[in-house]
Amino acid sequence: MKNQRKIIISLAVLVIAIAALFGIYQFTKTPATAGEKSITVEVVHKDETVKDFKFDTSREFLGEVLVDESLVEGENGAYGLFITTVDGETADDSNQEWWCITKEGSQVNTSADQTPIANGDKYELTLMIGY
Numbered sequence: 001m002k003n004q005r006k007i008i009i010s011l012a013v014l015v016i017a018i019a020a021l022f023g024i025y026q027f028t029k030t031p032a033t034a035g036e037k038s039i040t041v042e043v044v045h046k047d048e049t050v051k052d053f054k055f056d057t058s059r060e061f062l063g064e065v066l067v068d069e070s071l072v073e074g075e076n077g078a079y080g081l082f083i084t085t086v087d088g089e090t091a092d093d094s095n096q097e098w099w100c101i102t103k104e105g106s107q108v109n110t111s112a113d114q115t116p117i118a119n120g121d122k123y124e125l126t127l128m129i130g131y
Helices: 002-028 060-070
Strands: 037-044 050-057 072-077 081-088 097-103 124-130
Touching: 002 124, 037 060, 037 097, 050 060, 060 081, 081 124
Parallel strands: 037 124
Antiparallel strands: 037 050, 072 081, 097 124
């Protein structure tokens, strides 16, 4: 009986903690910006060549713009859009290559389709080697 009570109390505390963390995330996440905006996407290829792309859009998330403009291809997964190809260059998984998304030099911790954009934002897509 004591063990059941401890388990129930532990589960209740866990549920409350998860709800609190989810609430904090929802409250602190960057909101999407509605309306027209201009963004720049810099692509850094494996051979270190750099190309800049400027987009005018009313979309609210980076992934939507990248797909609409046919700049990227990828797979939808549990965590959102996983970018596999950018500007015609496909990351080779067997060589541990992957596309890293940064915003003004700082790594973005969301998938492209969960990254809100605002007017004047600058993003970088860099082909990285090694996990």
